[in-house]
Amino acid sequence: MSDTHANTVSYVRDSMLPEQEPPLKERGAMKWLRENLFSGWLNTALTLLSIFVIWFIIIEVGPWLMNTVWNAGSLRECREILDGTSGACFAVIKDRWHQLMFGFYPQDMYWRPVLAFVLMLVAVAPILFAELPRKMLYFSGLFPFIGYHLLWGGSIWLPIAALMGFVAGYIAFRLLDRMSSLISTLGAVAAALVWWFVLAAPFNAVLSSALPVGLPFVRSDAFGGFLVSLVIGVSGISLSLPLGILLALGRQSEMIFVKTVCVVFIEFIRGVPLITLLFTASLLLNYFLPPGTSFDLILRVIIMVTLFATAYMAEVIRGGLAALPKGQYEAADALGLDYWKAQRLIIMPQALKISIPGIVNTFIGLFKDTTLVVFIGLLDPIGLSNAIRADTNWNGIYWELFIFIGALFFIFCFSMSRYSQYLERKLKTDHR
Template sequence: MIVNDKNIPSRPAPASTRGIAGWLRENLFSTPGNSVLTFMGLAFLVWAIPPIFQWAVLQADFIGVNKEACTSEGACWVFVSARFQQFMYGFYPDTELWRVNIFFAQMTAVLVWVLWDKMPRRTWGGVWFLTGFPLTSFILLHGGFLGLETVETHKWGGLMLTLVLSLVGMVIALPIGILLALGRRSDMPAVSSFCTVFIEIWRGVPLITILFMASVMLPLFIPGDIELDKLARAMIGISLFEAALIAEVIRGGLQAMPKGQYEAADAMGLSYWQGMRLIIMPQVLKISIPGIVNTFVQLFKDTSLVLIIGLFDLLAVMQAGITDVNWPNISIEAFVFTGFVFWAFCFGMSRYSVALERKLDTGHKS
């Protein structure tokens, strides 16, 4: 009997499973049913894309200052270019727009510093994001300090207001949501009951109702010498509402943790908070990333509801623009532009969460 003691070199994969042909076969033409669906999808794209592209690009008008500049049969993007400043800054004074631009630049730099894993000293970036960035942003946008002119919050609007509400809501809601989730699972009946009641009440009421109540009733529960403007009331309402949603996401992650992880923390002699900080919560946050990001995406879109209390975010500014008699029949272009802006931010958050999941993946896949 002859035994081969040499390694046989690996053979290349069949040509039908490699390259573009292999990808098409695996993803689009793996079965007869998938092949039919693929051809139907291609037929729909061939039917739909050319006229849309022709309307949005080939026959569109891009340059001008008023509706008279739109002379073709395509989209009138002149509306977007003419009101772009209002879409971005709301009713912020023209002479002070440089302050908003610095806010945008600082926000971008800080987010890159915190979220990009190749940046040095990311911990310091996180500390600045939670402390220095909110303070400097408030000084820049509101003024009243260092010789800056005061700009009341009712003049804030557009994309700037949307980002302010979203960032504040995300930063405040996550830690409060974690504490609420831990409190709901607490062995102390008083703490568990309080957190349960809080979560069920806040997440069971529509956000639009919470914003209205925050605007009307919140001043009744604070001392008379403290004055909260509409923006501060909206921030409080949005943050507490999202915290209740985050709490349920985190509670789901806590319940998914094997009991052995808690026992391991106890066996190492760790206190409750040490075990949560070092062993439990890192794993819970990792498996809860999809739910957390989904809640943040919902928060970003829900900021458009602040119109109910008289604040004009990006969507509200757009809706005010299409009611202008000088811009008739412009609603399609306005909604397409606004929808694209919201989609771009939400898609960016979604893709970052996917990248973060891959980075933190430890092989626990369903």
């Protein structure tokens, strides 16, 4: 008899063999490569093609980027330093980055737009992230006035007078709240309008002469570069969402007048290219206004861009509203909620959740569309790249400017996109 178990009964193994490594093809990097890159002849071909493209880009662009000149006063100097070799001349960014960011904003006041930008991040944080204390929302409400004063300056009483209009409206709303929601809303609007159109101007004039405090005034034509893009983009984005919600509700409304106004507005705006609206803002309004009134160009553009984005936003949100089952509306009615409460507590949270990808899509589109203002002579980053190129020092430089501008736009748009993905994951919009 043998001592080894293996041979006691020839067809039974009664001891475990040690675990073996999986074959080379089925583990580690090889497995990943096989499964992800070479899983079939088509994928293999595509992988090889992609590798070739990446390799080609690196070979073509890599040396150009590596051979960058950072210190030069003009394109000619760059070319002298490069001495015939191929290389990027990012010296233009070093020389002009402040113009691409701030336009002609006075250099000793750059802290103002920077501070406004930081405060804007603080103001949007509680809106974007529910974990933050709700009290921060008060600051978000105040930010438009703080931001305006930081950017434009002038008398501090102007934004305060504007803010008081909202306060007046709120007080009227509270006082009339017991009567009915319709009267209190109308009363609030009327109080705010009376304040703005009748009382605000003397209030502002008296206090401005009595207590002239505030930052030095900076005119709109000093604004340029990303400052213009951000001012237009952020105002457009933050105004278009609430207005879009109202329009979408108006379009769903059973009141024929409200519905008609909303439908006509949406269809008119959507039927007209943005560039037409911008030309209207810059050219036609001048003819309609009395001579001598200069209605700020950036303000005109913000209004037009907002109207444009609002119409698209309304349709995106209408899509979300349409996706809700009718039972949700009926359930809200059954609970005895009035219209606004039903919208606020039941309809909108669900409809907006469904619409997130569309809303963010509109936001990103709006932000990128701000570059169209170059056609009406506002110096946004693209406009400034033309102006910089018109300087004899930098005439003939293209890629470096466009790479810089593109990178900055990418940062903003990509972070918006990432945020929307985070929000979708958090709200589990796909009901998985």
